[in-house]
Amino acid sequence: MREIYKGKTKDVFALDDGNLLFKFKDDACVGEDGTFDPGGNKTGLSIEGMGSSNLRMTDYFYKKFNAAGIPTHYLSADLENGTMTILPAKMFGGHGVEVIVRYRATGSFIRRYGRYAVEGQPLNALVEITLKDDERDDPLITRDALDALGILTGEEHDILTSRARDISDLIKEDLAGKGLELIDIKLEFGRVGADGKIALIDEVSAGNMRVFKDGAKVGPLELNKLALG
Secondary structure, rough: EEEEEOOOOOOEEEEOOOEEEEEEOOOOOOOOOOOOOOOEEEEEEEEEOOHHHHHHHHHHHHHHHHHHHEEOOEEEEEEOOOHHHEOEEEOOHHOOOEEEEEEEEHHHHHHHHOOOOOOOEHHHHHHHEEOHHHHHOEEOOOOHHHHHOOOOOOOHHHOOOOOOHHHHHHHHHHHOOOOOOOEEEEEEEEEEEEEEEEEOOOOOOHHHHEEOOEEEOOOOOOOOOOOOH
């Protein structure tokens, strides 16, 4: 096993069998104000227990996705050692894209569209796609631009957005059963397997979603506890 990448919240290792291993860390992403923000581009917090907590939620939801027939890169998790074994994936455009599904207007959406939107406004699973490019603050990109740049064809874009909504709706419904409201979530996809099918990758945890309970934002560790019971 050899380390191939040090990420914001996880380190990645190559295994001898060709698969990869995620090692979850206690670091969390923050926004410009230095507070926890699932859409943040940098780490600025270290929360004890965050890594193992995020892995437990990721393992919980990936098992649901796989059971529902949704393509993912998940193979197994070792909760005791804080690791997850995954299939290797190719990033769209070589660097990857992020897919944000929004149920209510908040965060960067309000910062961009505050003249037209109000905080908490319903958005009905609106999907936005950004390029993974920290130097340029993960710019938004349109369907036509993705096609023109050879990152995703129009058909692939439609598959991606439809799959993102299905995944997010599954998570939203699960959380709603526990008295929690999913406000928005950031997902990642890549090409997996010999046929290059579009599959969900990376983690699905409190670290990349915003959730409210009784109208108030739930912190990441509390969210993991409430979501997993």
